[in-house]
Amino acid sequence: MSYAGCGPARCHPAAGPDRTRQHPERLSPGSKASSTRPGLAQPDPGRPAIHRLNRVEYANAIRDLFDLDVDVHALLPADDEQDGFDNIAEVLSVSPTLIERYLSAAQRISRLVVGYQGLRPVAETYPVHGTLVQDEAMSLDLPLGSRGGIAIEHNFPVDGEYIIRVTLRKQEYGYARGMGQPHELDLRLDGVRLDTFTVGREWEHGQLPPMGYAGKFEQVYDGNSFPEWERYALNADTGLEIRTTVTGGRHQIGVAFDRRSALPEGILPLPDDRSSYSYGQDEMQDRNPAVSGIEIVGPYDPSGAATLPSRSKLFVCQPTGAPDKPDNNDETACARTMLSTLARRAYRRPATEDDVETLLAFYEEGRAEGSFDAGIQAAVERLLVDPEFLFRIETDPKGVAPDTSYRIGDLELASRLSFFLWSSIPDDELLDLAARDQLREPAVPDRQVRRMLADPRSRALVENFGGQWLQLRKLRNAAPDTATYTAFDENLRDAMRRETELFLEHELREDRPLVNLLQADYTFANERLARHYGIADVYGPHFRRVTYPDETRGGLLGHASLLTITSYANRTSPVVRGKWLLENILGTPPPPPPPNVPSLRNAGEEAVPATMRERLAQHRTNAVCASCHNTIDPLGFALESYDAIGRFRTTNGGARRSTPASRSTRRAR
Incomplete structure (x- = not known):
């Protein structure tokens, strides 16, 4: 029985031993696989809706424009979904709250791009899931022979000092696990060891209780509320931090234990001077310590941004005048070059004179209140809230009658292709072909799709x-x-x-x-x-x-x-x-x-x-x-x-x- 109106014999070709050899439908764009469903032979494409970039597309566009990774979940709210997909144009609505978030995100991102020196220290945390078992090597980005831990990529906004802090996993009563013997914990920046910490101790009077331990105390121990081992277990990750100078840009932070198996920990008997004492899981050993997360705080004492990849991507030219004696004409010419280059990528089409003049007006306003960088930052902020960037807008070509189907242009095709395969904007090669109306020439689409699938950005697909x-x-x-x-x-x-x-x-x-x-x-x-x-x-x-x-x-x-x-x-x-x-x-x-x-x-x-x-x-x-x-x-x-x-x-x-x-x-x- 088929509720869809067609039984298996009508909807699907009969299977046979050489079905794969006879019908090798593949995933390439040249596939000629046909469908027997009615309406697909001559489909009605309808009018494409204006398509707002969703969060993933927005973050990827920022990455490809500026070589800058941003935490889009902290910048923008979640997108609505339809049929399980979050990139359906009809449900990607715009609200006043979302507009405010776009404005805030544009300011934040534009400052990161130019390396704004007035950034205040902020803390970013990279947690490890609380139930992730860390008894083995966790990542190929961590040293051979290590155990547990985490390796993360962090974007440092400018050159300066940063605090890198490690926290340890604790059970529900706040006791760090695995503190019954010493373990070496390495902290690394781009594979280079910054410091090695020792966590855990060899205790003279027995080892710590198992991980389900829950003790309550009413007696006083020599004027202290807690014995030494308990005080240590509650504060074991205090001091697991380092303050170091880091250049701006993307760096890898890794933290892991030297590989060493924990010895089984014993269970302490009930002391005479405790009013109550209980074990939640006294049959379970505490085993190895584990990393709970990495926290990065900074920048402190910002010292520059010349090494930022985002600046290299944006600043395709430099004005020749000295900071104290700027050449206004040269600065404006350089700004025009930078902004026209940026607008072309951001708007996914050749930038018009009006596009560039709009951005230059914001540059001039920012430049009048500060430096050349301040002017560029103001122009970038304006670009990031432009509808031509935030929306994928396809306009009818000239001379086409209303309600008439037409073949989309090469620029629209390039945009559709890149957002499907990369969830991002077209790169220069794809955009150049589209701007020259060469994207549909023989073998070009197939060659471009294969190139794009070979690119790491195709993981978005x-x-x-x-x-x-x-x-x-x-x-x-x-x-x-x-x-x-x-x-x-x-x-x-x-x-x-x-x-x-x-x-x-x-x-x-x-x-x-x-x-x-x-x-x-x-x-x-x-x-x-x-x-x-x-x-x-x-x-x-x-x-x-x-x-x-x-x-x-x-x-x-x-x-x-x-x-x-x-x-x-x-x-x-x-x-x-x-x-x-x-x-x-x-x-x-x-x-x-x-x-x-x-x-x-x-x-x-x-x-x-x-x-x-x-x-x-x-x-x-x-x-x-x-x-x-x-x-x-x-x-x-x-x-x-x-x-x-x-x-x-x-x-x-x-x-x-x-x-x-x-x-x-x-x-x-």
């Missing part, structure tokens, strides 16, 4: 389009019941997400057949994920391509990330998985359920079958329910060989599964 199409972004909020699924932790969550992103990136860049998305016999895994899948001989935190040892997995449908987001916290859901397949893979979403449909009853209730298959069969005896579930349920049951965190299984709740999952008998290689 995976993270944004792929993350929203497959609903991979939901993984960050997935919360499997850790009492049922004890193997799930933040390390596994990160590995799940990274696997799917790397797989999609590989398929796109290597131009693999579309069918490979479902039938590939390989994936990308690190040691943590390989252990989860039962793949042997994979060691270390780095991801590499691995071949599945058998046919229990294949393609995207075997990825633990997607199997987790289509499950409930404590069990799988054939209905959720079947609906996800219809919506996201087959493109035939089921209609919404009718009102007042009762939910499935739980196993164990009176007259309720024990297995999910039997319960859903009972549910389908209602004709209204069956109209959708006859299509949804079989697809969902095909994935029941995987549990709620994507592990392969042959039993469910102790009972052997009645029907194994359907798996392809052919793999694309």
Whole structure:
């Protein structure tokens, strides 16, 4: 049965042993794959809506204009979504509050770009998730032989002094973990050690209690409320900081422990002079200390901005006059050159005389109140709130009658292409071709798409389009019941997400057949994920391509990330998985359920079958329910060989599964 109005025999070509060889539809722009859906042969494109840049596009545009990374989540509010996507023009509305945030963001960014010397010290924090296990190496950006910690990229706004502070993970009562023995903690800037700290001690009278320790004291210890070890555990990360001079621009900060296994910590007996004492998890060892985050505070005593990458990107010329004797004509000419170059990239088209004159007026106003840099900063601030930058506006060409379809121009095509593949503005090469009307010449589109996919910026296609199409972004909020699924932790969550992103990136860049998305016999895994899948001989935190040892997995449908987001916290859901397949893979979403449909009853209730298959069969005896579930349920049951965190299984709740999952008998290689 098909609620979509076409049965499988009509909607899909018959599968055969050489289906992949006969129809190698690929991901390249030259694909000629056809569709039998009505209306697609001669589609009505409609009128494109004015498209505001969403947060990701805004941040990427700033990065590509100025070589400057900004925390867009702190600058702008979240975007509205439609059908799971946050780049739908019709829902990207503009409110007075959003306009105020754009104005504030423009001021902040323009100051960062020119290296404004009046910046006040601010604190930025890079937290580590509280449940991320730090018993192994965490990143290839950290030294070989290290354990735990974090490596981050931070943009230092100007040359100056900065405080870099490390915080340690603590349990809910504020005690730092793993303080029963000393551990060496290295702090590095761009791979160079800044300092080494020692955390933890060898205690003379026994070791610290386990991580669930919760003590309450009413007695006084020699005039002190806390014994020495407890006072240390409460303040173990005090002093884990360094004040150092850093040049402006992007730098890597890394902090990690020297690799050393913690010894098991004992449990202290109840002292006679304590009124109460309890353990929350006295069976668990405190194990190793862990990093909670990095905080960077500054700048203090700003000393310049000449090394800023953003200045190099913006200041394509320098006025020749001395600061105390400026040459106004030369400064204006230089400003014109800088602003016309910038406007061309920001507006995604050749800058007009009016564009440049508008920006020059703001430059002159800023220059009159300060320096040449102040004038440029004022002009950049004005550009960043210009509708030509904030919106993707496509205007009708001259001479086209209303309501008439027309072929979009090369500049519009370049913009659409770059925002699809990069979620950002066109680069100079793409813009030059479009400005010369050469983007549609033979072989040019194909060559440009391949070039753009090879560029690191194409990761945006995976993270944004792929993350929203497959609903991979939901993984960050997935919360499997850790009492049922004890193997799930933040390390596994990160590995799940990274696997799917790397797989999609590989398929796109290597131009693999579309069918490979479902039938590939390989994936990308690190040691943590390989252990989860039962793949042997994979060691270390780095991801590499691995071949599945058998046919229990294949393609995207075997990825633990997607199997987790289509499950409930404590069990799988054939209905959720079947609906996800219809919506996201087959493109035939089921209609919404009718009102007042009762939910499935739980196993164990009176007259309720024990297995999910039997319960859903009972549910389908209602004709209204069956109209959708006859299509949804079989697809969902095909994935029941995987549990709620994507592990392969042959039993469910102790009972052997009645029907194994359907798996392809052919793999694309």
